[in-house]
Amino acid sequence: xxxxxxxxxxxxxxxxxxxxxxxxxxxxxxxxxxxxxxxxxxxxxxxxxxxxxxxxxxxxxxxxxxxxxxxxxxxxxxxxxxxxxxxxxxxxxxxxxxxxxxxxxxxxxxxxxxxxxxxxxxxxxxxxxxxxxxxxxxxxxxxxxxxxxxxxxxxxxxxxxxxxxxxxxxxxxxxxxxxxxxxxxxxxxxxxxxxxxxxxxxxxxxxxxxxxxxxxxxxxxxxxxxxxxxxxxxxxxxxxxxxxxxxxxxxx
Ligand code: UDP
Numbered sequence: 001x002x003x004x005x006x007x008x009x010x011x012x013x014x015x016x017x018x019x020x021x022x023x024x025x026x027x028x029x030x031x032x033x034x035x036x037x038x039x040x041x042x043x044x045x046x047x048x049x050x051x052x053x054x055x056x057x058x059x060x061x062x063x064x065x066x067x068x069x070x071x072x073x074x075x076x077x078x079x080x081x082x083x084x085x086x087x088x089x090x091x092x093x094x095x096x097x098x099x100x101x102x103x104x105x106x107x108x109x110x111x112x113x114x115x116x117x118x119x120x121x122x123x124x125x126x127x128x129x130x131x132x133x134x135x136x137x138x139x140x141x142x143x144x145x146x147x148x149x150x151x152x153x154x155x156x157x158x159x160x161x162x163x164x165x166x167x168x169x170x171x172x173x174x175x176x177x178x179x180x181x182x183x184x185x186x187x188x189x190x191x192x193x194x195x196x197x198x199x200x201x202x203x204x205x206x207x208x209x210x211x212x213x214x215x216x217x218x219x220x221x222x223x224x225x226x227x228x229x230x231x232x233x234x235x236x237x238x239x240x241x242x243x244x245x246x247x248x249x250x251x252x
């Protein structure tokens with residue numbers, strides 16, 4: 001049988017939310033099952049999101065994170081933790097992937113991460129509006145062996161692993177059955193919010209693997225970009241005077 005994919009998506013209300021969620025739903029509906037889409041919102045489950053999920057042909061769970069946001073920079077972080085707790089609590093078996101709602105994903109990505117045994121990583125192309133250029137972040141590979149990292153200028157040398165949030169996936173049993181991976185049981189994986197911004201990915205990964213030898217580079221040779229991380233938000237959009245976008249626009 002095919003390995004289950006567990007795709008975790010934090011989402012929140014803004015102008016393009018319905019567009020993003022529908023686009024991701026369309027992509028995920030083209031991925032062969034079994035796939036479980038865990039969508040997490042803050043405070044309450046919105047009817048708009050619920051409707052998009054209901055209309056999609058994807059198997060999903062719609063979760064709510066009730067933790068207080070202490071730091072405005074922790075965007076999406078507590079929601080991902082809510083999903084991790086859910087996976088751990090219900091012992092969901094599969095490959096966990098954090099897929100933000102606004103990024104672009106190829107179908108080959110989902111095909112590739114299904115093959116992961118313990119932990120897989122791949123290069124992600126980040127497109128930033130302000131810098132007007134693409135930045136590559138992720139592994140340099142020899143076959144499937146990770147031998148180095150592409151990194152962007154602001155984080156040079158500080159982080160142990162240069163991986164984007166959307167550039168890795170791992171076996172969920174690491175969360176609830178660490179023994180089989182020879183991880184100490186008494187040392188539960190710390191959640192994503194224990195560290196400062198920019199270090200969440202590496203701190204999390206450092207608990208899942210000891211070093212590059214336990215990683216699987218994807219796809220073979222890591223010579224292809226399988227997903228794009230976009231920083232093209234609509235926050236700065238100037239609306240005509242007297243007209244405000246109160247909630248997301250429905251795109252159907
Ligand atoms: N997100 C969220 N609440 C927020 C901000 C972001 O749920 O207040 C979600 C967002 O929908 C996306 C993910 O977290 O799925 C990453 O958000 P964003 O793209 O803004 O982060 P960046 O790409 O800048 O790291």
